[in-house]
Amino acid sequence: MSIILEHVTVSYGRGAKRFDAARNVSLAVAEGEAYGLVGESGSGKSTVLRAVAGLIAHAEGRVALAGQTMGRRRTTAQRKTVQMVFQDPYGSLHPNQTVDQTLSMPIAIHKLGNADRRVSAALEEVGMGPTHRFRYPHQLSGGQRQRIAIARALILEPRILLLDEPTSALDVSVQAEILNLLSRLRRDLGLTILMVSHDLAVIAHLCERIAVMNRGEIVEETTADALAAGDVKNPYTQQLLRSNKGFDPSGGELDLLDSVPIR
């Protein structure tokens, strides 16, 4: 198993003010598999992703990657195993650094050498070229920035790629390009993928198995095919399915609106 999560809990605050962003999350992803986490804001899906990435030091429970249990602090070698592509293509690149600088940093940190060749190869892999190499993020389009983010994630040759809503901030036409790129890279490099999104269609396109999260917990584990057939048990999942089809004139549960807690 490439990714194993056992009873992962992430909470903030103590006592009466304790808030569980993620509670008792357990799942397993096989090597080479693409697993999706779907849910709305506040569902805990991004928190789980960040716990897998090792960005949350106070996460409880067990996170094991490629057979190795991860401790509170990750070693440099462990950092090479898993990388992430973030949601906001502008926010995930340093505004004052050229593409070249952004891609060179991981190489320098891990002392991989051959920086020039690696950077060129990484750019080519994501469909960009030398003309983009010395540009700043604000000189690139959203889709191009996301490609750079993907290049940066892959330059360390990780086994596991985490995707945090990678296409939510992109136009439909650009989203298709990025999804195709991710599909191709997954096939070519044999990556294990854990992807988070609120969009069922996007998740079902890339992932085979899917977990639905609501308020910090996994409420149902299903497959893309089952979702497509509407073969789901949990009422929340059913509601998600209805909403994903567009405007649902039946309105859903109006009561839900007023009982949504303070954001």
Add this chain to the structure above:
Amino acid sequence: MTTWRGWLLNPAPTSRRQAQLGGWFRAWLAFRRNTLGMAGLFIVLLLITIAVAAPLIADPATALTQTLEDRLQPFSWAHPFGTDELGRDIMARMMFGARITLTIVILVSLIVVPIGLAIGLPAGYFGGWIDAVLMRVTDIFLAFPRLILALAFAAALGPGIENAVIAIALTAWPPYARLARAETMTRRSSEFIQAAELQGASHLRIIATQIVPLCLPSVIIRLTLDMAGIILTAAGLGFLGLGAQPPSPEWGAMVSTGRAVLLDHWWVATLPGIAIFITSLGFNLLGDGLRDVASGRG
């Protein structure tokens, strides 16, 4: 000129240097459109030019030698700005005074910015007790009115320009620490910082390569706006006899000694005062222009 411009504005640079210079050039083009900012820049450049070229234009001797027969002369061809109470040429003194002002400005900047960053960055980045301790130290310094604290330091250290610089620097750094801390805290949870952590970057690397470049613009802008205050504090110290010592032609000291003859020989005190005013104004306008460009209002 066209080829240079074309090279700098090339949308597909082929080297890091080209990209960086291109970025600076574009910022310059944006700044150029700000008239007041350009006026400020002109004044500051004028100050620097005069300070550097002083010994070439005026004879240092005229600035320092006392010629009592010539004292308190009004404007003339020999002495375009007149002479002071000891017969020294005021224009020459003002030009050499510019050197002193510039020295103070540069030295204070070189001290204040590193201290401010060194205290503010870790406070914002690490938070917790590090933040608490560093900020309390900052608060202590901030609790005293700046001029009075500078006076106290200057009095304790003794008169002289170097001590004046130290005194001013010691009172000027707290706002920069606060600024650096605020900027760091804002950026701390940015996704590119998370990406750097994810890659295994050490704290030092993140602070130095990712956060410092983001803090510098606001710190520099703040510095230019503070210049006026620094110059005035230096002039104030000089006025009170705690900064530059006679016969040094520091502008504040000149205003101070010129007070005695203000009514009949107004130029002795007023002209250095105007110099202080124009210089402060220049830095203010420059700072405003930089801030407008940085915040995109152009």
Add this chain to the structure above:
Amino acid sequence: MMDMPLLRVRNLSVTYPSDDGDFRAVRNVSFTLGRERLGIVGESGSGKSTTGRAIMGLARHPARVQADELLLGDIDLRRQTERQLRRLRGKRMAMVLQDPKYSLDPVMSVGQQVAETHRTHLNSSKAEAKAAALDMLNAVHIRDPERVYAMYPHQVSGGMGQRIMIAMMLIAGPELLIADEPTSALDVTVQSQVLSIMDELVRSRGMGLILISHNLHLVSSFCDRVLVMYAGQIVEVCDAGRLADAQHPYTRGLLAALPELGHRRRDLPQLQRDPAWMDDIITPLETRMPPPGA
């Protein structure tokens, strides 16, 4: 009986001057709006939001707005001064934006903001305005309007904030509502509910609604008619239910590029942008008048 259309737009263009020459954000957009729900769909840069803003008179300097016709009922919007436009906004035409966090004043209670709109346009007393505001909060299906009246924007959820915005925008009784990505910042399950409420109010008041969005499926399932915009121009006009029969290659390309649950494809067909789409359309598409009695 054929109503006079609520909004007539003919050859609306919005141009922004820039260092590299003029940028034409909106080019010769023409359409007519009756008491119906019209959707304007496009990607970023298509000019859809700018169109909405231009109609409201919010595309200000340095933008240059030109139109052969821009009529709200019988009022020529091109000839209105800023003062006159301010009186129209809220009273005759209103706009709901994407994120209530940024549209609501953070230091006033939400109820007061709704009431203030009423006072401004209808010159009512404080008591009348408060009563009207409570009524309106009820109309947007907020339970316990008294309690919500006193809450501050940071205390309400996204869905509730948007409903409050709708209440605020409709309280003075405008006949035109422009909603610019009103549900994009909301969770998917809440989107339908907010749209239902907007729909209910628009129908009961006989208003016209323009829904601007990047979400093709949402617009086609909610609106009556859809305009597709690309690079500042309208490239397609169709009835919402018939989007699958779209003619223009851009629309077809966009529909094909959307991932679809149940229709698994190895690679999504990527939109091939034809540079010819950027060319000025010689005869701009003029939409048909809505059928009588609609």
